[in-house]
Amino acid sequence: MRAKDLIVLIGVIGIVLMMVLPLPIWLLDVLLIVNISIALLIILVGMNTQDALEFSIFPSLLLITTLFRLALNVSTTRNILAHADAGSVVKTFGSFVAQGNIVVGFVVFLILVLVQFIVITKGSERVAEVAARFTLDAMPGKQMSIDADLNAGLINEQQAKERREKISREADFYGAMDGASKFVKGDAIAGIIILIINILGGLIIGMSMKGMSISEAGEIYSILTIGDGLVSQIPALLISTAAGLIVTRATSDGNLAYDLTNQIFSYPKLLYIVSGTIAILGIFTPIHWYIAIPIAVLLAFAAYKMQEKQVRKQVEEEQKEEEQQIEEVRSPESVISLLQVDPIEFEFGYGLIPLADTQQGGDLLDRIILIRRQCALELGIVVPVIRIRDNIQLKPNEYVIKIKGNMVARGELLLNHYLAMSPGYDDDSIHGIDTVEPAFGLPAIWIDENTKERAELSGYTVVDPPSVVATHLTEVVKKHAYELIGRQETRALIENVKESYPALVDDIIPSVLSVGDIQKVLSKLLKEKISVRDLVTILETLADYGSYTKDPDILTEYVRQALSRQITQQYVATGDTLRVITVGPTLEKKLAESVQQSDQGTYLALDPTSSQIIYQRLSEQVNNLLQSGQQPIVLTSPTIRMYLRQLLDRTMQDIPVLSYSELEPSVEIQSMGVVNL
Structure with missing residues (x-):
């Protein structure tokens, strides 16, 4: 047997013997100090654990410390009643706390007992009970999650085994804490009973056996009883507080002090408000200013230092992020990201940044959402996300539209002007900068705000710059829609149809036609600006004729004939x-x-x-x-x-x-x- 195991066994046996054998006064003083030390150690360990399982021995330790404390109560009670003396520790606690007033000592003792019994112990017991119940209820779901991660290859067999063991240990721990909290509750009740026994027993023994007067016996035994109660209840309060901390702590990356400083004190602006409130209380209320003002100044200084630390931390994070980006650029793998080509890009010069900046009133992003909705209704396809970025290589008022990395359209805007298109005859009173409407290539002029109303009265079509861009972008998307629909987009459209028409999709794919064959037909239709929104009719036609020919041109002709009503209404x-x-x-x-x-x-x-x-x-x-x-x-x-x-x-x-x-x-x-x- 190892020495540590032998020490623990001797300690438990010694606790039992303390209840039977009388202890010398000096040894009792030492054990009382040890009891306080153990309680302080337990609460400090509880505050520094990041996970409850790091202190999994706590339920058993709670039983041992409770038994040790009760054994000390028995020994001190024996000495109080037999010798009217329980050592310097008990006497010091009793006389120091009571300050010569027995009533004050009793009140302090009762407050400690009530705080432990009603507030801390009761709350810890309830939290442990709920945690145990929830942990047991969540076990099947956690086990299934582990199995899913294992099947997906996210973890290996050893990691899965460790996670299962942790879940089992959590359930055992919270179940044990649910029962162990009853020890603390019983200890508080025992403290009250021992207090009553010591006082009544002391009065009887002092007056009947030691010939003391009632006042002398009351003073001596009351001080000793109060001291004994405080010496036992203060460690009990610390340990019950540690129990509450452990069962209420969630899994975290740090200990209690770390979480407090990073969560509670992470809002310096709120500390300024608290500081101002305390200062107002000190100035405008009977509270003395020399008490409130220093506290307010201290809070304000703390808020200032916290704010300074946050700014410094943000700068460090930005520098670290820049360094990571530089490292990524230097790494060989970074070249792969350059191979990605966006389906649609909208680039503009720095002079057109207000179009996309919402803080400057730009609504380009909202207009793009409407463009995608409009194309879905008119063309029947989901337009890919349109990438928007500024480009310093362009002219300040210039923009370009790219499809798969290649420029397909460009234009220029004057943000503080309006584009006016002639109704077929020119008004000599309307002056502006000659230009060409980018979407349809019509002659137009840029006019200022003062000329806008006169141009509208003269029959000109007047459009603001955001609308010019939106119209141009919409026409470009419609014109090049056939390039934007690939096999992946086609499969997404087919899956959407399959939700309502599974038999149709199963009948055509893959036995009759492949996704690639259908994609070619849809692309040819979109190239001639024929909407593919009625995908059910298109698939029905392809299912009918796909078994006779795989030629996409011929299949497209059959589909066009099936869409005769749609084509007729279009023109x-x-x-x-x-x-x-x-x-x-x-x-x-x-x-x-x-x-x-x-x-x-x-x-x-x-x-x-x-x-x-x-x-x-x-x-x-x-x-x-x-x-x-x-x-x-x-x-x-x-x-x-x-x-x-x-x-x-x-x-x-x-x-x-x-x-x-x-x-x-x-x-x-x-x-x-x-x-x-």
Whole structure:
């Protein structure tokens, strides 16, 4: 047996013997001082633990210290009643606290007992009971969390075993604390009973056996009884306080002192308020100013030092963060982050920072949220997050829009001006800076605040700079939407449909078409500004024809025909006539004869001379419609629509090309020109 084990065994046996054998006065004084020392050590250890399990022996220690204290009570009671003397420690506590007044001593003793019994012990008992219950209730969930982390590979088997053991130890600890708190409660009750026994027994023995008067016996035995009660109750109060600290402490990165200084004293501005309040109390109330003012000054000084420390800590953290960023840049792995390309970027010069700064009234972020909602409703896709950043390499009032890292549009703004677009005739009284509207390329002028109202009365369309940017960004997103929808975005759209139409999705993917095949069809539709919001109809059509062909161009044509009502409403207002440019029979025949077949599908192989003639004659018809203020639309047969679209992609990408099968039968069509070879 080790020496430490032998000492503990001898100590427990000695505690039991103390209740039976009389102790000499000098040894009793030593043991009383040891009792106080043990109590102080326990409360200090309890204050410095970061986790309750660091002091897991506390429930057993609580029983031993309670037994030790009761054994000392028995020994001191024996000496008080037998010899009217319990040593210098008991006498000193009794005479010093009572200060020659027995009533004061009794009141102080009763207050200590009541504080321990009603306040600390009762609260600690309740907290331990609730903690034990909650710990047991939470065990299954914690075990499942450990198993989930183990299955996910976040922890290994050894770490899982350690966590399970910790959960089991927590349950055992709080269960033991629930029972051990009863020891402290019983100790407080025993202290009151021993007090009564000592006084009554002392009066009887003093008067009947030692021939003392009632006043002499009352004085001697009362002082000794009070001293005995204080010597035992003060350590008991310290240990019960330690029990309350341990069961009420949550797991933390520091001890009690660390948490107090970092949590309570982390708000220096509140200390200034407290300091001011104390100063007002000292000046305007009967409280003496020389008591309140020094305390107020001390609090204010403490707040100042705390605020200074916080500023210094913030600077150190910023420096540390900068150093970490520098280290990350120097590390080889930092190059990987440079490979990331944002889908959409909006960069602007420093002069346009107020557009995005909410503190300066900028609402660009809110407008971008509305743009994404608008594109979701009109196009049926989720526009990726638009990255906004300033760029000192740009002109102060310049901005650029990038798609996947490449610039696709740019423009310039004058923040304190308005963009005015002419209604078709110019007003000589409206003066400004000539420019071009960035979204549609229309001629416009920048006017100041004083000219705005006069321009609106003259029929000009007047727009503020944020609206100009929002419109331009919206048009760019719509124009390049087909580039923003990849396989990942397509899968997200399909998963959304699957929640309501699981049979449809399961029927088409992956047995009929892959996600990549569907993505190609959606991209072709968006390229011609056809909304894919009705994804159910699109998938239904692909499910019907996907088993016959995998050619995305042909599948797109089938989908367009299925979306005829949507396409008709997109280009024709209710009750209106669709004015179009029709493709003549000679041109249709030429295009049909130029279609070639390959392993990758069909394509249009047209000679350069014929292509140039088609471009020239179609441009004449388009210009005629534009001059009359109408939208040019080309109408052709379903068999050659996609080939004509391929032909016009480079020069007339914005001109819609429709087929007869994509229009509702009820639509009245008026031909404004015919294109022939």
